[in-house]
Amino acid sequence: MSEPATMSDASEPAEVLESDLVRRARNGDLSAYDELVRRYQERIYATIYHMTANHEDANDLAQDAFIKAYSALKSFKGGSTFYTWLYRIAVNKTINFLKQRKNKHHLSLNDLDFNAENDPDLVALISHKTPHRDASLSELQKKLNEALLKLSEPHRMVVVLHDVQGQSHDEIAEIMGCNIGTVRSRLFYARQQLQGYLAEYMKPA
Amino acid sequence: MKESEHNFEDLKQLLKLKRCEIPPPGYFNNFSSQVISGIREERAGGAVGRLNSEAPWLTRFLGIFETRPGLVGGLATSLVLLLVFGVVLADHSDSDTQNMFSTDASAQVSAPLASAAISGVGTPDLAGVSADSGGIAISTNPVTSLQPAASLFGQANPLFQTASFAPAH
Numbered sequence: 001m002s003e004p005a006t007m008s009d010a011s012e013p014a015e016v017l018e019s020d021l022v023r024r025a026r027n028g029d030l031s032a033y034d035e036l037v038r039r040y041q042e043r044i045y046a047t048i049y050h051m052t053a054n055h056e057d058a059n060d061l062a063q064d065a066f067i068k069a070y071s072a073l074k075s076f077k078g079g080s081t082f083y084t085w086l087y088r089i090a091v092n093k094t095i096n097f098l099k100q101r102k103n104k105h106h107l108s109l110n111d112l113d114f115n116a117e118n119d120p121d122l123v124a125l126i127s128h129k130t131p132h133r134d135a136s137l138s139e140l141q142k143k144l145n146e147a148l149l150k151l152s153e154p155h156r157m158v159v160v161l162h163d164v165q166g167q168s169h170d171e172i173a174e175i176m177g178c179n180i181g182t183v184r185s186r187l188f189y190a191r192q193q194l195q196g197y198l199a200e201y202m203k204p205a
Numbered sequence: 206m207k208e209s210e211h212n213f214e215d216l217k218q219l220l221k222l223k224r225c226e227i228p229p230p231g232y233f234n235n236f237s238s239q240v241i242s243g244i245r246e247e248r249a250g251g252a253v254g255r256l257n258s259e260a261p262w263l264t265r266f267l268g269i270f271e272t273r274p275g276l277v278g279g280l281a282t283s284l285v286l287l288l289v290f291g292v293v294l295a296d297h298s299d300s301d302t303q304n305m306f307s308t309d310a311s312a313q314v315s316a317p318l319a320s321a322a323i324s325g326v327g328t329p330d331l332a333g334v335s336a337d338s339g340g341i342a343i344s345t346n347p348v349t350s351l352q353p354a355a356s357l358f359g360q361a362n363p364l365f366q367t368a369s370f371a372p373a374h
Contacts, residue, residue, distance in 0.1 A: 030241050030244065033241070034238075034240075034241055037240050037241075038237045041233055041237060045236075049228070050223055050226075058228075059232075063239060063240050063243055064243075067240060067244055071247065140219070140222065141222055141223075141226070144219060144222055159220070163217055164220055164223045164224060191216055194220075195213065195216050198216070201219065
């Protein structure tokens with residue numbers, strides 16, 4: 001999870017193998033599907049986690065997304081990559097979940113292995129770019145998650161997919177089922193909102 | 206928008222903090238196996254789900270036993286008693302049937318019929334058949350109690366009556 005993963009990471013042989021795995025999984029081969037799960041579990045989990053800010057919810061939703069994808073595998077026509085199709089299922093599931101959970105924000109970040117203290121870039125970011133130099137990383141992380149949760153689900157999703165996960169605009173548009181212009185405008189608006197929420201933690205322009 | 210994007214550099218740096226949030230160590234070791242278990246459970250649960258939708262009464266009925274375990278014992282006892290009663294009754298009826306076949310009257314009826322069947326000539330002597338039975342062996346079987354229009358050997362059956370809706374004279 002340290003490096004954002006994109007669809008372009010997949011090499012040509014791996015793509016062929018993926019289609020083979022999908023074909024076998026569609027025929028009921030659970031070992032093939034197990035391989036597909038292993039391949040995408042971290043990225044799917046991370047996206048859901050950054051949307052929910054809760055490990056337990058992310059765990060349940062990620063598992064549900066993979067299980068639903070398996071049961072819906074017959075309907076996968078191959079118009080997009082399996083990865084994009086799987087991502088779309090996970091994103092829709094997460095957005096539906098968040099709509100139901102509205103106004104019940106609960107953070108459970110203590111159970112995460114928060115190892116940013118050892119990241120020199122982030123330490124430098126805190127000590128040089130924030131006026132609150134005494135703010136700890138955990139406090140900043142908490143504020144960051146709170147700010148993200150203030151965004152609407154589609155805006156938060158765009159920020160998570162682009163700025164955290166490193167997905168391209170094209171990929172996000174395909175995953176979210178909208179055009180690139182919408183992705184760009186949502187991203188711009190979401191960043192503006194976040195900048196306002198986190199103004200005290202950033203260096204004044 | 207490019208100028209605005211440039212202004213978001215600090216925010217983008219800050220958002221990199223999110224990448225450091227990772228699940229507990231070893232979390233992904235069992236993740237895929239949990240997913241596969243979930244798929245297997247869903248397959249098994251699919252049959253139960255179909256039963257729930259097609260026969261909800263059965264589900265409710267079985268649910269009663271879950272809430273009242275004493276009923277299971279009561280029902281099991283009742284079934285066992287019913288089974289024992291059925292076995293005893295079957296034994297009793299078998300002995301009754303054997304007694305019926307061993308009576309003198311039945312022996313008198315069966316003997317001439319058997320001899321006539323063997324000889325195959327002439328009409329059987331039905332005199333031996335008890336008069337009150339109307340020439341037909343006593344039976345509780347409704348099929349054999351029906352009165353045929355003619356006997357097996359071409360003689361008119363005196364007990365046969367043609368059904369008619371005309372008023373009787």
